Amino acid sequence: MTDAPRIAIPYFTGNGHTRVLAEAVAKGAGGAALIDVENITDEDWQTLDAAEAILFATPTYMGSTAAGFDRFLEDASDRWPDLLWRDKIAGGMTVATYPSGDKLASLIRLAIYAAQMGMIWVGQAEIGAPVDPSKPGINAGGSWLGLTATSSRDKTQMVDADDLKTAHHFGTRIATATLRWRQG
Numbered sequence: 592m593t594d595a596p597r598i599a600i601p602y603f604t605g606n607g608h609t610r611v612l613a614e615a616v617a618k619g620a621g622g623a624a625l626i627d628v629e630n631i632t633d634e635d636w637q638t639l640d641a642a643e644a645i646l647f648a649t650p651t652y653m654g655s656t657a658a659g660f661d662r663f664l665e666d667a668s669d670r671w672p673d674l675l676w677r678d679k680i681a682g683g684m685t686v687a688t689y690p691s692g693d694k695l696a697s698l699i700r701l702a703i704y705a706a707q708m709g710m711i712w713v714g715q716a717e718i719g720a721p722v723d724p725s726k727p728g729i730n731a732g733g734s735w736l737g738l739t740a741t742s743s744r745d746k747t748q749m750v751d752a753d754d755l756k757t758a759h760h761f762g763t764r765i766a767t768a769t770l771r772w773r774q775g
């Protein structure tokens with residue numbers, strides 16, 4: 592039997608939205624280690640170093656990744672000189688209040704970071720709504736570089752319901768890509 596892919600999702604969240612989005616991705620992936628970068632431990636760093644895939648999760652603040660997440664990215668750049676994260680699968684997700692909210696800038700920042708670390712960036716592959724009527728609500732915002740989500744006004748839900756469904760698909764795609772990459 593194939594071992595499950597080792598996926599880690601380091602996340603920063605101010606008010607819980609990014610955590611909810613990361614949980615939905617983890618579910619779609621069939622499991623992932625969620626790592627709160629504000630309380631990161633030595634064990635978490637070991638989990639990250641041993642992961643086959645790392646998905647970066649941050650809210651968009653002022654049109655870019657949150658400072659609390661940037662701190663983590665800079666700390667992790669200790670791994671850059673020896674390219675310790677080289678050839679890991681990478682992906683990114685972000686949530687913000689507005690449908691656009693300049694989230695794309697956050698994804699671009701994360702993709703460049705992954706490229707500098709020698710990682711293999713995987714984006715979304717859902718044509719989804721509105722072009723494919725069989726997938727209502729999926730990737731309705733048309734974001735292919737990575738996963739974008741909009742905060743829900745319903746604070747019991749936190750993230751738009753369709754975006755949570757899209758997140759599930761994204762998690763599945765990452766798990767599949769990780770296993771394919773493992774097989775070489």
Ligand SMILES: Cc1cc2nc3c(=O)[nH]c(=O)nc-3n(C[C@H](O)[C@H](O)[C@H](O)COP(=O)(O)O)c2cc1C
Nearest residue numbers: 604605606607608609650652653654687688689692
């Ligand atoms: C400092 C700050 C800057 C923000 N900048 C943006 C922004 O540029 N675009 C946007 O759509 N929402 C922006 N927001 C709203 C957050 O992205 C939104 O509340 C998000 O759901 C927060 O996720 P979190 O609970 O995981 O922190 C900002 C919020 C804060 C606190």
